[in-house]
Amino acid sequence: MRTYIWTLPTRIFHWLLAIGFTTAYILGDLDNFKNLHFAFGAFVGALIIFRLLFGLFGPTYSNFKDFPVGLKNQIEFIKTYFSKTKIYAGHNPSASVVMILILLTGLICGISGYLLYGTENKILNIGINEEFLGESHEVLANLFLILIGIHLLGIVGDILFHGKTGTFQSIFTGYKNTETKNAKLNNFHKAYIFLWLIVPFYIFYLAYGLPVNTKDKQTKIENNEYYEHEDD
Template sequence: MKTKTWSLTTRISHWLLAIGFTVAYITGENEWQMNYHYAFGALVGGILFFRILYGIIGPKYSNFEDFPMGISKQIDFIKNYFSKNQTYVGHNPLASLVMFSMMFLGIFTAFTGYLWATESAHFLGFTFTEEMVEEGHEIGAKLFLILVFAHLAGIFADTIFHRKTGTLGSIFTGYKNVQADASKTNAFHKIFSIIWLGVPMILFYLAFGLPVNERGNERENEEEDEWESLLYPDKNSEKSPMNLIVKLTKNRSNVDGTSLASSSRQTETNTTVNTESNSIQSYAQNSQYYTENSNDEREYYEHEEHSKHHHIKREHHDYDEDDD
């Protein structure tokens, strides 16, 4: 026997929530995709806000009164999880806790994203700093992603161990293979469903037109500006990979050339100084050498002259003795 569990609006909002969070999370890192991030983030926040209201005024199985989130319910669910007799028409205890947490955490993440996008620092008398808003938004998005994986893991486990219940199929058809009271919607629920789906679409459209807040990319932009100022002094220069390579090569060549030229000039200066010093030293040594040689030669010639004169005088004396 099949029992109607989820209304059409609940199923549509479920899949819009899944698509919205996936796209918002993927597009949150690139500046050129930030408008999509704003739009899908607003869509998620709007859907979750009305889902909380639906949990208060909604029909059976969607109402929070049907969420078994107590500690005793959690313990009993874990102990008897593999029992074939344990069935839940709506959410099981762990799924109820995960879904309830996703609703409020998703709204918190969307709200901090709105404050960050609009650069709003004040809300209901509270003042928020830029760091508080940005960190809160990032932490909320990461925690929400963890809850999404927990939700998927629960569906996977339920499909394996409680296949007959048809939990996975109920997300598409709205029916589970259990015997219980069906979920019934009245006129008020139907009117609320139109608002539930319409308002998030309006928020989606309005958020897409928000101006892109570049504060999250200030550090990256500053680094890019520093590189561009170094590589492109002329703002009209063409920016291409080849120009980057050429400019980097030229800068490297200029640096190396300057270093080589400086080293060459220093070497030439040192060589000139050393050459002049060697020349002066060599000249002094040569002058001393020539002076010493000149003195020796003069002494030698004087000695020769003296010896020659003495020899002539001696010969003359001998000649006089022979005449006698």
């Protein structure tokens, strides 16, 4: 018996987030692709804001109230990990924590990127220096990457030890091999998803158009700082 766990918006969000993060991360270090970096970074931030809201009123399993994050759940999960008795239809307790951390880190990383951009280009003055913002943005991007590594290890664990549940396949098909309540979208969800599929792409377009401070880059090149930074 199969149960519908991840509705289409959750699965679309997942793959757009994966593409958005991977591209933003790779482009972060490449000076010729700054606009694309801003665009993919802002896209990730916008996607996540919508996912966080969806977590408050979304369907069963995608709703944060169905994320078993409590300590008791964590202990039970660890104790019963190798016994085949317990099946988690939505995220398991540890995955729930990792998912929430991925969402929060991704959001803060996107915001820090915007603050860094604004400070570098003298559009914003939030009283935090550029160097600190740059370091924070880099640390957050790497923390995001580490969390994805943990996420992927969790999936490998699921394939090896709970393969019958079909967790891996579920992010493609929406279904897991268990018998419980199906997730269902109501009309409000459907209307909301429409916005979710439009606004992040619009933010992508706006961020792509942000002017890149080429004068600053030129000064860095002339002072030899540009290449030093590349070597870090």
